[in-house]
Amino acid sequence: MRLINKFRISSVAVLLLLCKITYAEEASDLQKGVLDGFRLGGYTSAGITVPRESEASAAINEISLILTWEGESRLRFFSELELEKPLTWDDDNKFHSKQSNIDLERFYLDYNLSDNINLRGGRFLTPTGRWNQLHASPLVWTSSRPIATSRLFPTAINGVMTFGAISLDKSALEYSIYIETLKDQDVSKDELNFKNTKGARIAFGQQANIGVNLMSFEEKNTTSARYHMLGLDFLTHYRDIEILGEAFQRWDAHNNSSGYGAYLQTAIPLPIGTNWYGITRVETFQRPDEGHQQRWLLGATWRIKPAQLLKLEFTGGSGDQPESPRGFLASFAVLF
Amino acid sequence: MRLLIAILLVTSSLCLPAPSYAADKTVIAVIVANDNPIKSIAVGELKLIYWRKKTYWSHGQRIHPINLPPDNPLRLHFSNSILGSLPNTQSDYWNGLYFHGVSPPHVLYSDEAAIRYVQETAGSIAYVDACKLDNRVKAVLWILPNGETSTDAAVLKCN
Numbered sequence: 001m002r003l004i005n006k007f008r009i010s011s012v013a014v015l016l017l018l019c020k021i022t023y024a025e026e027a028s029d030l031q032k033g034v035l036d037g038f039r040l041g042g043y044t045s046a047g048i049t050v051p052r053e054s055e056a057s058a059a060i061n062e063i064s065l066i067l068t069w070e071g072e073s074r075l076r077f078f079s080e081l082e083l084e085k086p087l088t089w090d091d092d093n094k095f096h097s098k099q100s101n102i103d104l105e106r107f108y109l110d111y112n113l114s115d116n117i118n119l120r121g122g123r124f125l126t127p128t129g130r131w132n133q134l135h136a137s138p139l140v141w142t143s144s145r146p147i148a149t150s151r152l153f154p155t156a157i158n159g160v161m162t163f164g165a166i167s168l169d170k171s172a173l174e175y176s177i178y179i180e181t182l183k184d185q186d187v188s189k190d191e192l193n194f195k196n197t198k199g200a201r202i203a204f205g206q207q208a209n210i211g212v213n214l215m216s217f218e219e220k221n222t223t224s225a226r227y228h229m230l231g232l233d234f235l236t237h238y239r240d241i242e243i244l245g246e247a248f249q250r251w252d253a254h255n256n257s258s259g260y261g262a263y264l265q266t267a268i269p270l271p272i273g274t275n276w277y278g279i280t281r282v283e284t285f286q287r288p289d290e291g292h293q294q295r296w297l298l299g300a301t302w303r304i305k306p307a308q309l310l311k312l313e314f315t316g317g318s319g320d321q322p323e324s325p326r327g328f329l330a331s332f333a334v335l336f
Numbered sequence: 337m338r339l340l341i342a343i344l345l346v347t348s349s350l351c352l353p354a355p356s357y358a359a360d361k362t363v364i365a366v367i368v369a370n371d372n373p374i375k376s377i378a379v380g381e382l383k384l385i386y387w388r389k390k391t392y393w394s395h396g397q398r399i400h401p402i403n404l405p406p407d408n409p410l411r412l413h414f415s416n417s418i419l420g421s422l423p424n425t426q427s428d429y430w431n432g433l434y435f436h437g438v439s440p441p442h443v444l445y446s447d448e449a450a451i452r453y454v455q456e457t458a459g460s461i462a463y464v465d466a467c468k469l470d471n472r473v474k475a476v477l478w479i480l481p482n483g484e485t486s487t488d489a490a491v492l493k494c495n
Contacts (some may be wrong), residue, residue, distance in 0.1 A: 016477035044351035072398055078437040096468065112392045134432045165389035167380030172389060335431055 037071040042080075045137035047331025051321065057090040061137065061331065064105070072113040073143075079198075080105040089262040105156065116164040120178075123158045127176045127201045128213045129233045129246045137333035141267050141277065141301050143311050143322040145286040147293065148261025151279075151321070152227055152248050153196035153215055158182035174203045193220040199229075210234045213248075226253045242267040267301070275303040279313065293319040307335035360479075363492055364414055365466035365475040367454050372397075376487040377476045383418055385461060387429075388438050393459060401441035401449050402462035410447075414463050417483040467494035 048058040062084050068331040069077040085099040108122025125133055131140065131149040159179035180197040199215035213231035231245040249263035263283040270276040283295035293305075299313030312330045320326055366382060372394055384390035384479035387402050393399055404411040407442060415423050428442045444450045447464040454460045455472045467480060478486045 039437070039439070043435075066435070067439060070398075074392065074396065074398075076437075115390070115392065115394050133437060136435050139428075139435055148495055165376065165384050167384050167390075169380065172384055172387075173381065174389065307431055335434065 010127050011309060037069045041069045043138050043144075043335045044331065045333035047136050047145075049141055049325060049327065049329050051320070051325040051327040052316075053326070055091055057088060059099075062086075063138065071288070073179060076112075077108075078110070079107045079274070086191075088313060107323055111163075116166050118163050120161040120163065122256040123156060124161060124178075124196065125156050126154055126178065126199065126215070127161075128153055128155075128199065128215060129231055129248070130211065130235060130244065131246065131303075137331065138309055138335040140307075141265065141279045142281065142297060142299055142313055143312065143329040143331040144297065144313065145281050145313055146246070146261075146263040146281065147295065147321050147324050148248055148263055148283060149156045149246060150323055151285070151287060151290075152250060152259055152261050154192075154197045154217055156181075158184065158195050159197070163223075168204070169335075170200045171205055176201050194218065195220070209236055227251065227258060240269045249288040259287045263295075265297075270300065271301070277301045277303065280309075283317070290319070293317065293321075295324060309333045356435065360420055361481045362410060362412055362413065363466040363481065364417075364479040365469050365492075366461065366463045366477040366479070367451065367473040367475050368460060368461050369454055370472075370474050372459075372474075379418060379477075379485055382477065386419055386441060388433060388440065391438075397459040400457055400460040402453055402460060403443050404440040404447075404463070405443055405445060409462065413481075413483075414479060416481050417485075428491050440470060445485065464493050 010269045024084040027285050027312055028092055042062045046059065047061060048056065050056040064080055064082040067077075067079045068083075073196040076150045080107045084101045085097070086097060086228040087097055088099055089095050106122075108120050108124045111119045111121075112160050115212040125135075126134055129149055130145060132155050134140065135145065135149075135332055137143070157178065157180040159178055159180040159182065161176055163174070163176035165174045166198070173308055178198065180195065183195055184193075189301040190333055195219045197215065199213065201211060203209075203211040203214045209297075210241060211231075213229070213233070215229040215231070217229075218225045219227060227250045229248055229250045231246065231248040233244075235242070236242050237243070243264070243266050245262070245264040245329065248260060249257065250259040252258040261284065263281055265279065266275045268292045270278050277300065279297065279301055281295070283297075284292070286292040287296070295315060295317035297313055297315045299311060301312070302310040304310060308334050310330075312328075314328055315324065315326050317326060356402065366377060372393070374393070381390065384402075385399055386402070391393070391399055404414075412422060415421065415426075416461070419426075433440070436447065442453075443464070444453055447468045450462040450464050451470075451473055454462050466475065469475060476487070478489070480486065
């Protein structure tokens with residue numbers, strides 16, 4: 001494992017020397033040569049957590065580096081290497097890096113086959129719902145993640161996918177179909193263990209605002225090995241209010257309900273200053289081995305710049321999850 | 337759970353209100369290089385290109401879309417007519433795409449720069465004031481001041 005980590009770090013370090021840092025809002029120059037096609041970006045966040053039933057902590061949550069390459073050919077490369085919790089502070093241990101971990105989040109090659117068909121091979125996020133595909137801290141309104149988007153289905157796989165977009169009259173239809181071809185090689189002890197995943201997603205609307213997801217997978221350590229899942233998601237705006245929702249329902253091999261989850265979130269501009277938003281979220285969640293949980297969230301987020309967010313939130317409800325503790329959370333996130 | 341799903345379905349039917357801006361009276365020409373084999377382009381296809389959902393022409397060439405600056409009146413007109421939103425409301429979308437390694441269209445600062453770029457760069461596409469067009473590039477779509485589109489050059493009346 002150490003050897004793999006060293007390889008991951010050294011390969012990215014070498015590539016860092018070859019590429020140019022870009023920003024989301026900055027247009028890129030056209031590539032002139034093979035090496036000019038490399039681009040480096042990423043995101044980071046840091047915050048404090050004051051849980052209701054355990055001690056407070058502060059941490060750099062992650063430093064994520066995104067490296068891409070594209071030239072004039074039909075090939076495109078993408079990778080994301082994440083350093084999780086590189087530095088944490090709590091009252092018992094003061095500063096430490098015990099929770100630090102390096103994770104190769106994504107690593108894939110895309111090949112454009114035709115107008116509407118692209119092929120992807122490697123490690124990628126499963127295109128299931130919205131949050132899972134855009135989970136980077138500067139892209140979401142809250143520090144905590146809805147439980148339904150992380151504990152019901154595999155969030156990433158090693159496999160192949162075909163995807164594309166087809167233009168309709170005034171909107172577009174986006175599709176993706178994927179299958180796992182290589183078992184996850186690096187499962188941590190707290191992580192849910194899924195395998196033999198396959199699924200599909202279609203999304204449609206002005207900017208693909210409504211999504212339908214189908215998925216089938218096996219999960220270890222549960223009574224039924226094989227699950228099927230249906231998911232629905234949407235994103236819309238009413239006046240200046242952003243409304244986002246996702247819902248998932250799982251069934252086991254005998255078509256019995258075997259877990260579900262959903263959330264509804266709003267982001268409402270606040271009159272207290274420029275780019276302050278009030279955030280509300282309600283969640284419901286149930287897994288076969290964890291019972292039913294509910295969550296509510298009330299927060300305020302300041303969009304300092306389009307790629308910089310300061311988030312403050314209170315979360316309540318039943319039960320605790322590592323990614324969604326009840327209590328107070330504050331964080332700052334930046335896309336670079 | 338059922339109640340929450342019902343709320344999800346009801347709220348998903350809410351519509352996005354149309355953004356407002358000071359309408360420009362210029363006719364816009366969507367241009368490509370003279371050697372690009374396409375003769376016209378559908379609005380739906382143009383939309384996919386400028387949202388960076390379609391990145392290759394059907395003949396296999398990578399597409400290089402060009403934008404004018406966010407406050408340029410032509411950009412506002414193009415963005416509102418074709419993409420259905422104004423540039424200042426699109427940052428969430430572009431940040432999301434950036435997370436997947438896709439950059440927004442390249443920005444050039446004048447019609448002349450856009451024409452030269454399209455002339456010299458294979459696979460590029462841009463939009464300019466139709467009355468500034470000459471034979472260095474070819475137009476494949478016209479966008480009228482009212483937002484309607486045409487593939488017929490007869491819509492153009494320059495002084």
